[in-house]
Amino acid sequence: MADARLSCETRWAARRANPFFVLELPPDATRAEIERHGARLLAMLAADVASARTCETPLGPLARDEHSVRDALAELRDPSRRLAHEWWARGLGRGAAR
Amino acid sequence: MIPIAPLVWVLIFALRAMNSGRPPSSRRSAFETVDVVTWLVFMGQAGLLSVLLALIGWGWWQFLIASWAVVVLPQWAAWRIAQPRRLRRIGLLMVAFAPRGRVAREGRRRLYEWSLGAGDSAVPEFPVTPPRPSTADTELAPADEWTTCAAALRAEARGDTALAERLVRGLTQLPDKLHAPRLVSRIGFELLAFAAFRRGDWPAVLQRASLGRGRGCQFFRLLARAHLIRDVPAPWLWLAWAAAPRRRQMRDVVKAALARPVRAGAPVDAPPARSPWNFHLRALKRAASGERIERRSLMHLARLWDGPLSTRGQAHLRARALELGVVDPEAAVRGLHAEVLEDLNALASVAVGPWPPEDGALAESVSGVLLAEAENRLYADLEPWTEPYRGAGETTIHHPLEEWDRWLTFQEGIDRIEEALGEEALATCWYGGVRLAAWNWPCRLLNLHQERAAWVCHAMFQRTAELAERVGDEEAAKVNRENAATAFRLILR
Numbered sequence: 299m300a301d302a303r304l305s306c307e308t309r310w311a312a313r314r315a316n317p318f319f320v321l322e323l324p325p326d327a328t329r330a331e332i333e334r335h336g337a338r339l340l341a342m343l344a345a346d347v348a349s350a351r352t353c354e355t356p357l358g359p360l361a362r363d364e365h366s367v368r369d370a371l372a373e374l375r376d377p378s379r380r381l382a383h384e385w386w387a388r389g390l391g392r393g394a395a396r
Numbered sequence: 397m398i399p400i401a402p403l404v405w406v407l408i409f410a411l412r413a414m415n416s417g418r419p420p421s422s423r424r425s426a427f428e429t430v431d432v433v434t435w436l437v438f439m440g441q442a443g444l445l446s447v448l449l450a451l452i453g454w455g456w457w458q459f460l461i462a463s464w465a466v467v468v469l470p471q472w473a474a475w476r477i478a479q480p481r482r483l484r485r486i487g488l489l490m491v492a493f494a495p496r497g498r499v500a501r502e503g504r505r506r507l508y509e510w511s512l513g514a515g516d517s518a519v520p521e522f523p524v525t526p527p528r529p530s531t532a533d534t535e536l537a538p539a540d541e542w543t544t545c546a547a548a549l550r551a552e553a554r555g556d557t558a559l560a561e562r563l564v565r566g567l568t569q570l571p572d573k574l575h576a577p578r579l580v581s582r583i584g585f586e587l588l589a590f591a592a593f594r595r596g597d598w599p600a601v602l603q604r605a606s607l608g609r610g611r612g613c614q615f616f617r618l619l620a621r622a623h624l625i626r627d628v629p630a631p632w633l634w635l636a637w638a639a640a641p642r643r644r645q646m647r648d649v650v651k652a653a654l655a656r657p658v659r660a661g662a663p664v665d666a667p668p669a670r671s672p673w674n675f676h677l678r679a680l681k682r683a684a685s686g687e688r689i690e691r692r693s694l695m696h697l698a699r700l701w702d703g704p705l706s707t708r709g710q711a712h713l714r715a716r717a718l719e720l721g722v723v724d725p726e727a728a729v730r731g732l733h734a735e736v737l738e739d740l741n742a743l744a745s746v747a748v749g750p751w752p753p754e755d756g757a758l759a760e761s762v763s764g765v766l767l768a769e770a771e772n773r774l775y776a777d778l779e780p781w782t783e784p785y786r787g788a789g790e791t792t793i794h795h796p797l798e799e800w801d802r803w804l805t806f807q808e809g810i811d812r813i814e815e816a817l818g819e820e821a822l823a824t825c826w827y828g829g830v831r832l833a834a835w836n837w838p839c840r841l842l843n844l845h846q847e848r849a850a851w852v853c854h855a856m857f858q859r860t861a862e863l864a865e866r867v868g869d870e871e872a873a874k875v876n877r878e879n880a881a882t883a884f885r886l887i888l889r
Contacts, residue, residue, distance in 0.1 A: 310680035
């Protein structure tokens with residue numbers, strides 16, 4: 299039972315850390331927009347800008363650092379992974395807007 | 397004038413306290429369960445103490461004080477002074493000092509020693525990873541209320557909450573004939589309730605304290621009710637607190653329990669989201685924090701997913717995959733479908749309650765696949781227990797207490813099937829292998845370990861007979877009732 303709970307927690311955390319939420323971009327953002335925004339966020343984090351340390355997601359605020367931004371960019375560069383993240387982000391964003 | 401009444405009362409009290417720890421039979425009185433040696437030890441100790449008290453000039457009631465000091469005082473000091481301070485040697489000495497029958501003496505020693513987390517060479521450590529060869533070593537301790545309660549306390553002391561919970565659940569489902577000895581029901585269950593209290597597990601505190609008797613259990617029962625149901629009047633709780641042990645430690649807990657505001661009504665669940673994505677994430681979050689997830693609500697979620705992951709929904713996804721330049725759109729969509737199902741399966745493994753009746757969903761729909769996989773998993777969970785009894789090969793039988801733990805895990809699997817899929821599924825698994833295992837398992841255990849396994853085998857046979865009755869297998873029910881009676885006769889021997 300404890301393992302199953304842990305599995306649910308890991309899955310929830312993974313869904314919450316959707317790359318579109320980490321980058322605070324809409325699911326239909328273009329490849330160029332994603333790269334530009336990612337570079338800007340990395341620069342802000344390097345300069346230790348406080349507002350870049352957290353991001354607002356439909357599932358509540360989430361801590362953000364250089365690693366999570368780089369991971370998000372890498373995930374969205376893979377078209378099949380992007381498809382999945384886009385689908386989750388679109389669905390969750392739509393639900394939150396209601 | 398000789399005070400006859402108090403003397404008789406003391407003697408009856410001493411008799412009850414000194415009984416051997418075996419369940420009383422209808423043919424034997426409590427007097428007969430006290431052996432001669434125990435009597436001689438008691439009379440010797442009480443007599444010696446009486447003479448000492450007489451020498452320093454105490455009155456006629458010296459024998460009352462001596463009897464109380466011999467029968468009650470060492471036990472009280474062992475459990476109320478030495479045990480909370482983890483004084484192993486002193487506590488064991490005091491437990492051994494009081495005159496008791498062999499079973500009760502051994503049981504008390506184990507209960508004391510194991511409550512401090514210590515091991516015992518007479519009972520192997522369990523659960524074990526590699527199977528050990530069968531053994532009929534005569535030095536092995538029996539599996540009974542004493543050792544089961546002691547093993548649960550040891551598991552708590554070692555932080556193995558799952559094992560402790562399983563053993564306690566086994567104690568709650570015992571047949572009517574198996575009564576816990578006085579010390580187990582007064583001290584053992586109180587210590588188990590206290591262990592659950594330290595973990596903050598109030599439902600477990602209520603369950604464990606409800607099993608026991610005595611001031612400690614009564615207090616924990618009221619305290620847990622004050623926390624969970626909030627229907628305990630303050631004077632009752634304070635009265636129970638004043639009578640119970642650990643007053644200093646518990647004073648603030650009682651204050652905190654009574655200071656909690658009375659709940660206006662049952663919390664109302666938020667209505668399920670119409671978006672499967674949000675509902676899905678909310679369910680994962682609730683499961684992760686240990687909240688109750690109903691299978692009915694999980695099936696509602698799966699049916700919501702049937703829309704976005706229908707053939708039409710998948711066609712949209714494939715089109716988008718082509719726009720994004722995915723090399724194999726079919727595989728990408730399949731992966732997404734599998735991802736959702738994996739999440740739902742993780743939720744299904746913590747969900748409780750029955751699955752809702754089938755609504756004719758397609759076998760390949762999300763809800764259809766979820767239900768089929770959940771059913772398969774529930775049946776597969778029983779396979780490790782039923783498989784060894786299908787063939788004519790040898791089955792490894794461990795120590796009775798370890799077998800009891802394995803049996804309880806097996807029963808949990810059967811209960812889950814019944815809870816999730818209903819009585820029809822119970823009959824399916826009964827004739828699909830459970831009958832063979834549940835019937836043969838206690839037989840082989842009793843043949844190998846005899847009296848040492850009689851207590852667990854009685855409970856196992858009774859449970860098998862109950863299952864057989866429920867699925868209408870009269871032959872199995874009759875034979876297993878007879879087997880239960882045979883095992884019970886061995887307990888009394």
